Amino acid sequence: MPLRPARRTPEAALPSGTLKHFRHGTHRVVTPTETLERVRRLMPVLGITRIANVTGLDTIGIPVVMVARPNARSLAVSQGKGLTLDAARASGLMESVEGYHAEHVSLPLKLATYNELRFREAVVDVAGLPRLSVSLFHENWRMLWVEGVNLMQGSPLWLPFDLVHTDYTLPLPTGSGAFLMSSNGLASGNHVVEATLHGLCEVVERDATTLWHARGERAQARTRLDLDSVDDAGCREALEKYARAGIAVGAWETTSDVGVPAFTCSIIDREPEAFRPVAVASGMGCHPSREVALLRALTEAAQSRLTRISGARDDLHRKAYESARDGVAADRLRTRLREEPAVRRFNDAPSYDGATLEDDLAWVLGRLGAVGVSQVVAVDLTKPELGVPVVRVVVPGLEPTHEAPGYMPGARAQRAMREREES
16 A cells, blocks of 8 residues: 555554564564565566575575576665575565665656745755765755655655665766765565565664764773673574674664664674685664564674675675785774673663554654654655555655765764764
C-alpha cells in the first residue's frame, strides 16, 4: 500500500496493525524464506543474475551472500547477512531490489529552482540537507524535485531528486551537484511500513555514527560495550562464532540524543596473519530493539570483512587492501581492544519493542520529534507491477555518513566537534 501525500497524520499516512510474525534476529512481517519465495521470481526482470554464498571464503561462519546485478546504474553487487543462510539471501536480494527501484524512478518530477517552487508547493528544509563540499546549490539553482510525504504531519513535501535516486550513469540528471548523493535511507520490505522503518533506522544510524566519530576517542571510550553483558541469544550466537574463529570484537553504543538504540562494531584477527592479512572490518546497526540493533552491527562487520575478501564490490579501492598489508590500522585496533575498558552494559541501552511495525515507527518518529525534528520525508518508490515495497527516507538536520566523499559536517556534527574541543 503506497504512502499517500493527502493524509494528515503519521498514523494516517500509513496502514495500521502490521504484526511482526518473524522475530529471530530481526522483526519482519514474514520469514526470510517466504521473502525469498516472493521476490526470487522477479530476479530476471530486475537483471539479477545470481545469489552467491561467499560465507566459506572466511573462517567466521556468519552467513554472507553477494547478489550480482551486472547492468546496475550504481553498484552491480549487493551484500546480505543474517543468522541463517536464508536470512542472508533475503537481505542481499532485497538490497539489490531496492537499488533497482532507486535507479529506475518513474515518479513525476518538477524542474524548478528553490525560489520558483517554494511559493507553489510545500518544500523540504533545504538548509538541513546534506551538502557537498563543492555544492553548486543556491536558491536560483534549477534542478529536479520529487514529491514525498512528511511522516510527522502526513502532508506532501517536495525534495531534491538528488537525494532520492541512485542512477549514477553519466550524464547525471539536470541540476545534479547540489546535495550529497547516496543510498542512505533507501530500504525495501515485505510491507511499506517495514520498508519505511528500515530506511528511517538507517538514517538515524548514520547520524549517530557520524556524531560518535565527531566526538573523538575520549568520548568514544565511555561507550565501549561489555560483551559479557549481552544476553540476547542471536547476538551471543554471533559472538561465539567470532570467538571460535579467533576474531577480536569490539562494540560501542553510538546511540545519540535521539535515543534510538545504535551500535558500531569492529573486528580483526586476534593474532596477525602474515600470509593472510585482512583489514579491520566494521558494521553498524540501529533499531528500536537493542537486540536487533546490536545483531545488525555484529553481522554487518562479518559482511564487510567478507566483502573485502571476495573483492567483488564495485566501490572497493586499492587503499582498502594496502591498509591490510601494512597492518597499522589492525595493530591500532588490537591495542585499543586490549587497553580500552568495556564500561557500558548492554541492558543500559534504550530499547522498545512494539506489538506492530506501526508502533515501532511511531516510537522512532516520537524520538525524533523530541529533539526538534519536524520533517521526516518518505518517498514511495514501489512499482505496482512488481509489488515489492521500496521507500526512500530523508530527514533534514540529521548527519549523513562521515565517510562519504565530499561530506561537510552539518550543525549536529559541528556541535559535537565543538564539545570535543571544549572538554
